[in-house]
Amino acid sequence: MRPRRSGKSLRESIVAMMSRLPVNRADAIDVGVLSYEREIRAMCEMNSCGRYGRSWNCPPQVGSIEELKAKCGVYRNGILFNTVSALEDSFDFEGMMAAGAALHGILAETDGILTREFGLDDYLLLGAGSCNACKTCAYPSPCRHPDKIHIPIEACGINVVRLAKKTGFLYNNGLNTVTYFGLLLF
Numbered sequence: 001m002r003p004r005r006s007g008k009s010l011r012e013s014i015v016a017m018m019s020r021l022p023v024n025r026a027d028a029i030d031v032g033v034l035s036y037e038r039e040i041r042a043m044c045e046m047n048s049c050g051r052y053g054r055s056w057n058c059p060p061q062v063g064s065i066e067e068l069k070a071k072c073g074v075y076r077n078g079i080l081f082n083t084v085s086a087l088e089d090s091f092d093f094e095g096m097m098a099a100g101a102a103l104h105g106i107l108a109e110t111d112g113i114l115t116r117e118f119g120l121d122d123y124l125l126l127g128a129g130s131c132n133a134c135k136t137c138a139y140p141s142p143c144r145h146p147d148k149i150h151i152p153i154e155a156c157g158i159n160v161v162r163l164a165k166k167t168g169f170l171y172n173n174g175l176n177t178v179t180y181f182g183l184l185l186f
């Protein structure tokens with residue numbers, strides 16, 4: 001049986017574990033700074049990415065902003081992390097896709113470590129962007145891997161720019177880079 005850890009020691013151990021993954025930075029945050037803004041969720045509804053209503057990890061399938069706020073609000077601990085990836089230039093769409101895929105890989109690896117090594121079975125791991133676990137999403141047929149999906153932070157209405165500012169993270173990490181954020185709540 002795994003030894004039970006206090007909230008602080010568990011937080012520190014998970015931050016240490018995440019810092020060994022290919023992330024730019026991972027740090028514990030005060031979940032009290034999280035705010036849920038209808039305007040941010042409305043950006044999903046504008047469907048500029050074309051994934052609104054087309055993936056099981058995106059709105060509206062993931063629930064209303066109220067439901068997601070309630071889901072997030074259950075947890076008392078948060079760890080924010082980000083990846084910073086180089087782009088050839090600001091139009092490097094392939095580079096952005098590769099950076100998104102790298103974040104999804106980190107999220108999958110984190111799931112495995114949290115359950116295997118930390119014995120965590122009640123947590124919420126939020127990511128960025130539409131799920132890419134399958135070549136083509138099965139939606140509207142049932143999700144092929146519901147255990148692999150991560151709701152985007154913005155789908156919950158969380159303003160990532162504001163969150164980064166409040167927690168001392170850099171949202172923009174320089175010319176010809178793309179930064180993606182993930183958030184673990186437990």
Ligand code: SF4
Pocket residue numbers: 055056057131132133134135136137138139142143144145146148149
């Ligand atoms: S796991 Fe596959 S079917 Fe499920 S949301 Fe992701 S891409 Fe779609």
